[in-house]
Amino acid sequence: MDDLYNQGLSCLHQGDWDKSLTLFSRHLKSNPSAHFVYNDIGVCHLKKNNFSQAVHYLQKAKITGLARVYYNLGLAYEGLRKINLATSAYTKAFQIDPHNASAYKNLGLLLSAYGRNSKAVGILKKGLINNPGNLHLLSILRHELDKACDWKSRKSDLAKLLELENLSPFLHLIFTDNPAQNKILAQKQSAVFSKKSTFNYSKRGKKIRLGYLSDGLKNFPTGHNIVGLLESHDKTKFIVHGYTWGTTDDSPWQKRSAAAFDTIRDINRASNFAAANQIHADKIDILIDLKGHSSGNRLEILAYRPAPIQISYLGYPGTTGAAFLDYVIADKITIPPAQKNHYTEKVIYLPHCYRPTDNQIASQLKKVSRAQVGLPSKGIVFASFNHTYKITPQIFTIWMKILKSVPGSILWQLQSSGLAASNLHKEAVKNGIDFRRIIFAPKLEKSSHLSRLQLADIALDTFPTNGHTTTVDCLLAGVPVITLIGRHFASRVSASVLAAANLPQLITRTLNEYEKLAVNFGLHPASLPQINKTAPIFNIREYTQNLEYALTKLS
Template sequence: MRALGRDRSMCAWDDFAQASIDARLSLEQARSGQIPPFLLLSVPGLSAGEHRVCSELWTRDRVAASRAERARLDFRFDLTIRDKLRVGYLSNDFHDHATAHLLIETLEANDRARCELHAFSFGADDRGLMRGRLNDAFDGFHDVTALSDSAAASAVHAAQIDILVDLKGYTRGARTGILMLRPAPVQVNFLGYPGTLGGGICDYIITDTFMTPPAAAADYSESFAYMPHSYQPHGRAALGPPPSRAEAGLPDSAFVFCCFNQAYKLTPAVFDLWCRLLDAIPDSVLWLLASDQAEGNLRGEALRRGVAPGRLVFAPEMTQSEHLRRLQLADLVLDTAPYGAHTTASDALWAGVPVVSCAGDTFASRVAGSLLHAVGLPELIAADEADYLAVALTLAAEPDLLRAAKAKLQRNRLVAPLFDAPAYARSLQDLYDQMWLRCRSGAAAGPIWASRS
């Protein structure tokens, strides 16, 4: 499975097709724990149902191994009526991280008269500004970094958490072992991992009807908890003035195609389309996120497709505020598939840059489409690769159409639900209330819909 890991981050694609074949073979043979579910998200051609199979296989032995400890802990829950719901968030990203930037304004908008928020952090304290904001947003901040899974689960239970929200899933540093011990009566998969966790680990996944239509229920072990617009929160961070193109390393007059997704999300098929766009728009460049491992390979792949390697421009890592400033220089953002843009897409839309996306049937492939719906630009969601190329090429070749798309985005940006954190917080609270009422009544988890706020 090497080509699913390090090779993908390097954009070393010699064995790319074989990796997909190997992944599907492993799933068909039902080998427990062979493929980390996160790695499978970027493999083309796999369905949401196959992603669930992978998650179930990954957790099967782990859930079985946790049963004895879960029985020993024997957590019991107080389900009586209370004035405030207690919601805990489990993550190691409570610092200057994309998840924190997405969620912070929603946390700050929480109605503290109705809901008490607790953080359970197992990540380092960078003592930065975001860490300070998070400390202030939570009613209780619990550092469980040094605790075993059993001790951390006991800390969650001791805090009498009613709903435990996992923000990690199977991303780097996750501790799903805590969730397997069931320290809270309701457990929720949210935001950090774009897919099902399997294994009955969580009762709900927070989603929207574009991300997971009701007909997709069999592809998820969790019940759907539907937000009224997009599942993804996003605030209204200040947009400073953009730097000059020269300061950003961009040509003054070039058309700037942009994708700031991590290198492992890039695929040969998507890169083919990008090179065709560069060929069709001679005065254009492709602005990508810098990667010491991948840059040389990507320049070589461009050359093999007849595109001068110098037309790839690599942008260094920056702080969030600097990143939002430079994003405004892009003309058009191009999404990847099957693992598409998440935070990078909503950041681009907030910065006023249209995003072209091609939605598949997996959670990871549909995020940008969800965001485009919520900001009133569904016409930028392509039906397939040919449509993706056509939409992007039309916008790049016809300045009036691109200006119209940008003007529409600018009009919608401040009024569309995508960037309304207080309204998002109210809808999220409504979902939590419904989860809790179902739990208290003895009803099993089932699909729920938040009221529109």
């Protein structure tokens, strides 16, 4: 009967979860005391996204006292969004086995996702104490520390992490602008999803069937950026499908996106293989992934090759390194022709900027006063509304030099956490700046945020990861952005946006040039350029036509 169990394990590893379930169940009938098999049955249900069923069987496996049972319970409770139960399960897993680094990692990420950054840092540090030298844990801790603007060990951490052969390509592109190394890391990560496609493809009809794959078609940057494109597609030439997963928010963004699709499918409960089968059954001609290696991606769906043409677009500023993605959409600033060798995908070049802009929101902005948002009545307002993990000690030092050189100026920064605010205040004092000259802004819904953003004089971009949606937001609010262009896609996005806004004079190439330009505008605000709302970056219809023309040429 052990043969049945071993066959079940083999099928589990091959992704044939239904057959695994049959074999494990047969084994249990003859070996009812083999409670550890309930764990394997639970894993099968996890793979199928049947989280309630997974919990049912994993509860039966708890009698084994195995750490992996509690770890899998944590995954199942996460899938059900039962956060407290997931926290308890992960905690029990590393209490049983202090060397279970995955339990520390998952709990840290879970706490971070729900805004508990301080607790996440504490858990990850504890995990490293019990798993010294685990650089994967260190990479996640480093990202959490960057969110908190805690830079004490950053230099030594990065010295270790940038040598790591399996560093997450997403974290790598945040840490440094090295596209050659990022390609190697992306290829290694994508190789994990290698599948053998068994699909045959239908002949393309008169209309091209597009499929968009994302969990961000809601009140999220992806949803904010792409909704205008979805609404502008030419339905005489294209049939547009959406495939979504994750949480829903019933926001105007989600409603607009849903209304723009001819068909939208929730694949939240579908396994990756089942989702791929659905996409193939829908006869999608071109499948467009909006996630890449970013958090929550489902690249494995694309690894099954459900569509004859598969494209990486918008959500991930780098190569996926995946043999199953044929193209990446870019422009000649984000991927200069000389850098195409750093991408495994063929490059589809759009004429202006690779990013779409939904310009509807500009008409919803209201006038607000400085007093209403806690700004002083006088003085230049330098703004940075990027996530705090994008702020590096090098760029922050430049910002403090700018404040020193422009009397009465302040830095208006988006607040991510109390810990980040406290650390930035301490760093300001170290740089000889009164901490009260950094004013934190709470998160607001999009139109209210852009309305207050109009009060800024100049936006200061981050490096090596630029603002993406944030840079476009500033321009929509009429605020010029100063950027520093780097070597990889993520450090060239703002330059692409500014070029498409006819503002190339705001693109700098050294930190010294960046500082001088900001100081000059701060001292002479009358010389600030005006935002031309007729520039290509704001023309969603022209953008859509350019993209559609490129898609029709693919075969």
